[in-house]
Amino acid sequence: MGEKKKIYKPKAISGFPEWLPEERLVEQKWLDHIRQVFESYGFCSIETPSVEELDVITAKGEVDKEIYVLERLHKDEDSDKEARLALHFDQTVPLARYTAQHFNDLVFPFKRYQMQRVWRGERPQMGRMREFTQCDIDVINVDNLPLSFDAEMPSIVYEALEGLNIGRVQLRISNRKILMGLLQSLGIEDPTPVTRIIDKIEKLHEGQIEQLLKEEGLNTDQISKILNLAKTKELSTLSPENDLMKKGIEELQFVMDNLSHLPDHAVVADLSIVRGLDYYTGTVYETQLLDVPEFTGSVCSGGRYDDLAGSYINKHLPGVGISIGFSRLFDVIRQSRRDLLDIGPKCPADILMVLPSAEQRETATQTARSLRKRGFKVEMYHAPQKVKKQLSYAEKKGIPFVWFPPFEGGQEHEIKNMNSGEQTQADPNTWEKP
């Protein structure tokens, strides 16, 4: 121990955030709230391993996300025989694989929530993380999934987000069938380049969007019809060009009608929402923080997909799901609106139990035990130091109450409210928080 030690000074790893205890307490409160809302709608929890076989992840074809694969540091001859494992980059692929693998043990419609970390090996940049937590809900059914679930999703996530006290939240909803129908009616065969361009409508000027569409070979009439559609916020003004578009409008109308109980700002139809991902086939969602205008990204997105697990099982499994980008959301508020986090104590204790002297350890411990049995969180002070020092510890940790077991020959317990400074007699068997 006497020798001079070699010290490796640790630093933060870019893209892999961690929080101080007082921030973590708020993060936990958020996660608990979201979980409680998900469960209040009857969704069950699952967790999947952090890894999938690389063959599972790529079963649908090339993945455009940056994937981390695992390598054992001390490889041996067996390593090459094993399947390559990769950290999952979302919770949708694991859900599809899980549903296929456990198909016979699940009850459908399968309503599950999943709150786990995911990993993306992308270059870290502002707001981009390489490891982050997502909170997903999805419903999957065999063959046919009622549209009512498309309307339930926004209700649930609105309630989940609204309870976080992060200002006004707005869900923007569209239905891809509407744009797909229009593109069909305009004779545009491959919709993918167009949807990719429309997806950028929040970030670019109208002129830029027009230019991009022109470069795809669209004519003025086509471009103007597409842009008109993307700007539509009132469904009643839309005239369907074909059956697909008509179906999309009806579906979106049904979803909006079923969300009328939410506040006016909470949900809007917005036909510029297409989502980049090709697997969405109907309803699509994005979510904006109206009171954090400096952040324009979507904090909660998803949609309806016709065929979730077709790469893993010979069943037709339609689904609808939505995902809260939890870590991103937490970090945006943490950086832009720290006041909203309401950062407080550094530990969960309600009460610090004073240890007046070594001889009174047993009394103090017993009192702490009685209070814990009654549901209070009680930290024992660790050494019979001066009371002033013990109070200052409670203050530094943000513990709201300090308990004094009887001391200096007294008979009575006392409790000090650190907020008001008031100190009163108290009985560990009956005391309640004021």
Next chain:
Amino acid sequence: MGEKKKIYKPKAISGFPEWLPEERLVEQKWLDHIRQVFESYGFCSIETPSVEELDVITAKGEVDKEIYVLERLHKDEDSDKEARLALHFDQTVPLARYTAQHFNDLVFPFKRYQMQRVWRGERPQMGRMREFTQCDIDVINVDNLPLSFDAEMPSIVYEALEGLNIGRVQLRISNRKILMGLLQSLGIEDPTPVTRIIDKIEKLHEGQIEQLLKEEGLNTDQISKILNLAKTKELSTLSPENDLMKKGIEELQFVMDNLSHLPDHAVVADLSIVRGLDYYTGTVYETQLLDVPEFTGSVCSGGRYDDLAGSYINKHLPGVGISIGFSRLFDVIRQSRRDLLDIGPKCPADILMVLPSAEQRETATQTARSLRKRGFKVEMYHAPQKVKKQLSYAEKKGIPFVWFPPFEGGQEHEIKNMNSGEQTQADPNTWEKP
């Protein structure tokens, strides 16, 4: 959609377990309980990234655990400039790094709990996992850490484990100073080979242990004294050979004295417990499941270490900690004593809301909303199918109550208790679980 799809049939990945929803519900109940106990003693939560820099993990020297390092699937020229990242194999190295890195922002004694996944790339075998959850508590202080924390640890984990309903649990406690003192008095300079052998005492016969010690060059007198010590369960029968041994006995006695409030079987002094890890310097803990005799491993282990973060910061930071091998514990009970898991429903819902007809969707949704506001977990049935089908769904999912909004012209709500079969009138604003 019409073409024949290529299907990649997924299978379980050895060493990476996942559970069905009904098992996950029990796992969550366990995790919630453990967290509640940890917090009731005032421990704060932290989470660290899943990765550390490989240089951080190996800062103390060679690691004998199998480590997974991350590789980006699509490496570019930047990849080589980045630090190599490895998944953490325990929560102690991350805690040490975290404490050093955030030293100035933490209040000491720093009491934290951490419930995360860890990874070990070892060959999977019965009971060994490559990804598993640990539930750790540790206390770290600057320079000096009161012994009372060594006594608090067993109290906390006993309460955490006892509440899981897994039969009788026994903590076995020793203090490494006792054996170290004896070895010093016997003139044995390097204690490591001896402690490694004593650590196997549960698995081998006494003759085998004797043979191994003989192979280390120990004589009959030395061996007999060491074995006598290891068999001691009564501290009062020990006579200290030197100051170190005396100090160890006193410390262990203090810890045992402070645990007298626990049931008789809950804590025993057991001098055969040494723990293989060299960094423990005082108190050491192991935990046995007394009612699962077929499993002899320790489900919860830890101890006191003199210098936690010396590789990362030039401070003397002693600590004491204990770790519940959560996934292993859950899996042992799941496989050996499935009856104890009390596996029940497949989802958390209290109530299934019947949807009598499409026209009554609004009434049903509103009723569900009122019940949720009152704290109930309510799943909406998704389609206006026959009531019999809706009841059978509730039964399959294990939902205990089914709610009927007024239908067929009636005015009254009714609720059916799926357990008793009883169906009664109920008001969504006043109904309570019987």
